[in-house]
Amino acid sequence: MPAALSPTTPSRRQFLTLLGISAAAVSCGTATGGPGRQVKTLKYQGAVGTVTLPELAADLGHFGDVTLEWVGNTISGPQDIQSAATGQTHFGSAFNGAVIKLASSKAPIKAVISSYGSDQHSFGGYYVLEGSPIRSARDLIGKKVGMNTLGAHYQALLDIYLSRSGLSEAEAGKVEPLVVPPVNIEQSLRQKQIEVGVLTGVLRDKALATGGIRPLFTDVELLGPFSAGTYVMTERFIKQNPDTVRTFVTGVAKAIDWSRTTPREQVIARMAEIVRKRGRNEDTAALQYWHSYGVAEPAGRISDKEFELWLDWLGERGEIKRGQLKAADLYTNEFNGHGKG
Template sequence: MKLSRSLIAGAALLMAATSFTASAEDNVTLRYMPSHGGISAHELADALGYFKGTGITIKNVGYASGGPESLFALASGNIEIGSAATPAVINAIASGNKFVAAYPTNGIDDETKSIFYVREDSPIKTVKDLAGKSIAINTLGAHLDYTLREALHQVNLPERAARPVVVPGPQLEQTLRSGQVDVAAFGYWQTTFEGAARSKGGLRPVFNDTEVLGPIAGGFTVLSADFVKQHPQAARDFVIQSARALDFSRENPEKTREILARQLKARGENPELAQYFTGYGVRPGGRAEDHDIQFWIDILERGGVINKGQLKTSDILLKV
């Protein structure tokens, strides 16, 4: 089922704003699932007090292993804030879910990227050497999975030439060093784990997603279209204040790391990981562009995952 153009256009108008002034429509609790080792823009916005006066309360309901799990919880009504890689979001909408990609959660660029590592003594030197090898990724059907497929495609190998293995972010380094997999992929949202692993030595990067995809939004915060319709002011304030937090992070990286360290400690994680946080890699204002979506629509059409012309960027991307 496609989202109606009128709903998307209406939501876009409701969310358009020229200032960061908040005005509460009603009191709304938005549940979400955090990622190990990281902090989302809405978590940062909450820590900075940006939701005060908006009537918005956000509530952590437990970790998500990856974007698909987050989208499933959103579709089931167990959370109000989803987050997933762009191809997973497109797949979910193509399958009939009434979702809206509200703003990029992260982007990939020269500073923030997903990196595919091997052990220093590995014979793997290039993408072509990945054929038949096992690749640790956090989840199937999301960013790392599709980045791997596209990397193989670009060197004229079958997209399934390598074997992805699901490994939670906190165990990526150990799984690679112990030889349980040939390659471990640290996602752009897992720069804390990547930095910690790199600091110990003995690992070597083979390629990263920026080399394969170019600068692009890696994933999106996702709201249900019904939520936007029922709570337009809360949705508007949520997007505006989260985008404001993205800008804060770019302008205040050290302060952001301090906040992340406190968040990790409060969640029972290792606060030392915060020193390796490289930022969100998004454009100023959390802006998305049609290319962020169209790139993946083209790839999914090429692979027969969605039908040609089934979706357009306007069916998915909420302009702010």
């Protein structure tokens, strides 16, 4: 069956409000520790057919007495961090622009370590059919662009691409981003339900191996190598569970560096074994296309620059008030004990 397309899309000045939640909602969360004891089982959401950094860290034995409890899968970073902010899970990962938007709604969250990024091996591309007439940003006017979710990394990158290519706000508003599940984007593109599709990771490499598509642009071409997303926790959880947070963050940092220094074939074999062991009836074939997590900084440490671009971008578009947030207030490296000498 063809992939279903979203029938409506919010305006470019409204789409990030999909993230808005109240501080009161955050305070109702249940995934916290009680007085005098720290949470040792971390609830989280995964992704079908892939291995997240925390899952890899746990399998490598870097979490000690801290364990993970999978509560389901998500394809949306904004939804993942909202679940963490409201206490349904203990941590979530999203594009840093989505983290900023959530923090601007007074949600008391803090980024603790980078979760993914773009480099020469791992990047997001905006692909068209080989014979498509689309060759430039201006050719996108009136066209549909399929992506995993609105209000996150790939809609932000599309906006920046259009702006840097000289399109006016009115012209950019005629480009139509649509939600298409990642596993259906290639099919939707080939069946011409959309004119452009965002493909990443194994789904991108499988589509390229099939042939008949070409990139319009990639995020790493647009911005260079960068860490794009972070794992976040609530400030309350961090305060109540500092040892658990330190174990989690340091374990993920070790997993990042292990994935960089271990031969790719061994990393893929380890991931395939993790997927098989967890028994979720998933296909491991696509893992052969894995190249990297794309995290830019050693041990996944976060820097101001990884938030400043998106703070400026959101401020220019009126999504947040200029000066409302400072990059340094959005994250902490305090709990990352890996590679500190």
